Amino acid sequence: MGIRIVLADDHRIMRDGLCALLAREKDIELIGQADDGLGAVRLARELRPDIVVTDVSMPGLNGVEATRRIRTDDPSVRVLCLSVHAESRMVLAVLEAGASGYVLKDCSYDELALAIRKAMADQVHLSAELVGLVVKEVRSRGQPQAAGGTAALTPREREMVQLLSEGLSTQQIADRLHVSIKTVATHREHVMQKLDISSLAELTRYALCEGLSSLDQPWRSGARTPS
Structure with a gap:
């Protein structure tokens, strides 16, 4: 049995492209698609995939909140986030919500496939451009923070x-x-x-x-x- 994937992205052209690429992988099976965060949460509950691959910026319910709900519902479901945004705060937000990785949308497809397989092996994957940003942000968190959040x-x-x-x-x-x-x-x-x-x-x-x-x-x- 392949790695069972649910894909969530509010851009149809992005989903179609990823579907075509994922179909090339013999060990990856796409079992559902959602066009927003609420749909991703619903499909994760109904289909119990191995991994949900989700966009971060989606209307209604974003990928961070979708990740948090999916992981709360069933910690065995891994979540891998895709985004055009390379801000350290966004990356840390999805990791803290329980995501197994953060991949930039301008990465190669091979990197995405690698990230999926690493998530399945309970490893965390970050696009190379993000590692330094995340380390810097984590270090800065030792400093006093503003109230709220x-x-x-x-x-x-x-x-x-x-x-x-x-x-x-x-x-x-x-x-x-x-x-x-x-x-x-x-x-x-x-x-x-x-x-x-x-x-x-x-x-x-x-x-x-x-x-x-x-x-x-x-x-x-x-x-x-x-x-």
């Missing part, structure tokens, strides 16, 4: 931060999460208090800095400023 937020609050920063209205968020508008407003108030911020602009900057969202991944063309 995503660790202070619950999983639902982190999801709320992403949706708010991506421009969804209160009603849209309530519909997506199947909660009341009042519940969304309460969560938003609690998040603002925890992070000691007072505006959605500050919340958006926080989400970008913490890797919870990215400006190049708008939720939808019709998204509007949260009310």
Whole structure:
């Protein structure tokens, strides 16, 4: 039996390309595809793959949060993250969420295949360009840190931060999460208090800095400023 893979990426052309490449590998079997983080979590629960290969920047639920949920649901499922972003904070966020590696999208396909096999062997793989950045960031963490951070937020609050920063209205968020508008407003108030911020602009900057969202991944063309 081959290494059973679920692939998650919100860009269809990226998924199609990776599917074609993975099909060449006799020891790798693609068993499912998702176009967002929630889909990746759902397929991981339903299909119980060996590895989920996921994009990091996806609307609705990003790869960091998807990784955290997948690993919480079933620690035997490995997660390998793909991204165009080479920021050390983003890399550390996915590793701390439980990922088995971080591969830049401009790497060769051979590197991705190697990373998949290393993940299956319970080894961690980082693209070579990231190793120095991660070491530097880890060393800097011995210095005093600012208050707050995503660790202070619950999983639902982190999801709320992403949706708010991506421009969804209160009603849209309530519909997506199947909660009341009042519940969304309460969560938003609690998040603002925890992070000691007072505006959605500050919340958006926080989400970008913490890797919870990215400006190049708008939720939808019709998204509007949260009310």
